[in-house]
Amino acid sequence: MAFNEALLKRLIETPGVSGREEKQREISRDELASLTDEVRTDSMGSVIGTKKGRDDARIMVAAHTDEIGFLVKHIDEKGFLRLQTLGGHDPANMVSQRVLVVAADGTTLRGALQPARKPPHLSRGEEQKLPKAEEFYVDLGMSADEVKEQVRIGDYAVMDRTLEKVGGNYIGKAMDDRIGVFVMLEALRAMGEHEATVYAVATSQEEVGLRGAAASGSALEPTVVIALDVTLAMDVPGGGNESEISALGKGAAIKIMDASLISHPKLVEHFREIAEREGIAHQMEILPFGGTDAGGVQRLHGGIPAITLSVPCRYVHTVNEMVNADDVQACITLLARYLEEAHTGDYSL
Numbered sequence: 001m002a003f004n005e006a007l008l009k010r011l012i013e014t015p016g017v018s019g020r021e022e023k024q025r026e027i028s029r030d031e032l033a034s035l036t037d038e039v040r041t042d043s044m045g046s047v048i049g050t051k052k053g054r055d056d057a058r059i060m061v062a063a064h065t066d067e068i069g070f071l072v073k074h075i076d077e078k079g080f081l082r083l084q085t086l087g088g089h090d091p092a093n094m095v096s097q098r099v100l101v102v103a104a105d106g107t108t109l110r111g112a113l114q115p116a117r118k119p120p121h122l123s124r125g126e127e128q129k130l131p132k133a134e135e136f137y138v139d140l141g142m143s144a145d146e147v148k149e150q151v152r153i154g155d156y157a158v159m160d161r162t163l164e165k166v167g168g169n170y171i172g173k174a175m176d177d178r179i180g181v182f183v184m185l186e187a188l189r190a191m192g193e194h195e196a197t198v199y200a201v202a203t204s205q206e207e208v209g210l211r212g213a214a215a216s217g218s219a220l221e222p223t224v225v226i227a228l229d230v231t232l233a234m235d236v237p238g239g240g241n242e243s244e245i246s247a248l249g250k251g252a253a254i255k256i257m258d259a260s261l262i263s264h265p266k267l268v269e270h271f272r273e274i275a276e277r278e279g280i281a282h283q284m285e286i287l288p289f290g291g292t293d294a295g296g297v298q299r300l301h302g303g304i305p306a307i308t309l310s311v312p313c314r315y316v317h318t319v320n321e322m323v324n325a326d327d328v329q330a331c332i333t334l335l336a337r338y339l340e341e342a343h344t345g346d347y348s349l
Helices: 005-013 022-035 144-150 175-190 211-220 265-278 293-297 325-344
Strands: 038-041 047-051 054-064 069-075 081-086 097-102 108-115 136-139 156-159 164-166 169-172 196-203 224-232 252-257 282-286 306-313 321-324
Touching: 005 022, 005 169, 005 175, 022 038, 022 047, 022 175, 022 196, 054 175, 054 211, 054 293, 054 325, 069 144, 081 156, 169 325, 175 196, 175 224, 175 306, 175 321, 175 325, 196 211, 196 325, 211 224, 211 293, 224 293, 224 325, 252 265, 252 325, 265 282, 265 306, 265 325, 293 306, 306 321, 306 325, 321 325
Parallel strands: 054 196, 054 224, 224 306, 252 282
Antiparallel strands: 038 047, 047 196, 069 081, 069 156, 081 136, 097 108, 097 156, 108 136, 164 169, 169 321, 252 306
């Protein structure tokens, strides 16, 4: 299968933070229109594409469209912006970056993201501690009047990075979780005949508490939920061995547990059996921290069998998130094969 780089590039580079996913919704609606029987958007901003099938087998596939980012919370007298973080930021990864500020009319403004601290020329050997997130500001290179004319409190900002191919990998910001959206869309394209009803949900507000998926899951009442997300690939200096979690190039990661979810054991076995039968590269994942949309849905309606299929990713929550093309393809193929036979699953305990 040819890798759809144009779609991946559009997903990665189009901005959208938690609660402000409107530009991402356009992509999901465009793609799902030709891949499902009907498309709608719920009041939380999640886009739901439905492939109609049996009512007794209703599979919710969830991949979140939001990326970590910022809201503009203050504009000072010189036109510098102060920010409210959305999602988990490590200030060490924010230093000397560029951001795109998205104004109310959709216009994007490029700016420098800087901490309020002295340059080395003036610090004279003073020890400078790692800045805190609230110490950063954005310089748009404009006068205060120009800034206040174009930017409002509540406008949002994201990191400014493009998608690039590096070896057999792809690198860029927002792989978390646009690569999950990509897997969902491409699996729908790759799947054959199916009997189950499939809800393909491009969810909102995952980075601030799995909110969109919980709302969609409550309304849809699926019989199974599958989240698509990244997981930590710690096959790097400082990781490895019992701390590896996952590794690039070893295939799709079938999640056993994370901090939000213990995957349904029969779902884990079903995915594992398919991977082994079809010769799909895979690895088993236990993530000690972090969560996915499956954790926001599994406790609804008295409990729903849930699992996460993960794409191993190095450098999560940085501008250099890295995934392997073969791992992505393995996830696409594994999900497509599962959806074709999802109606056969018996997840009773």
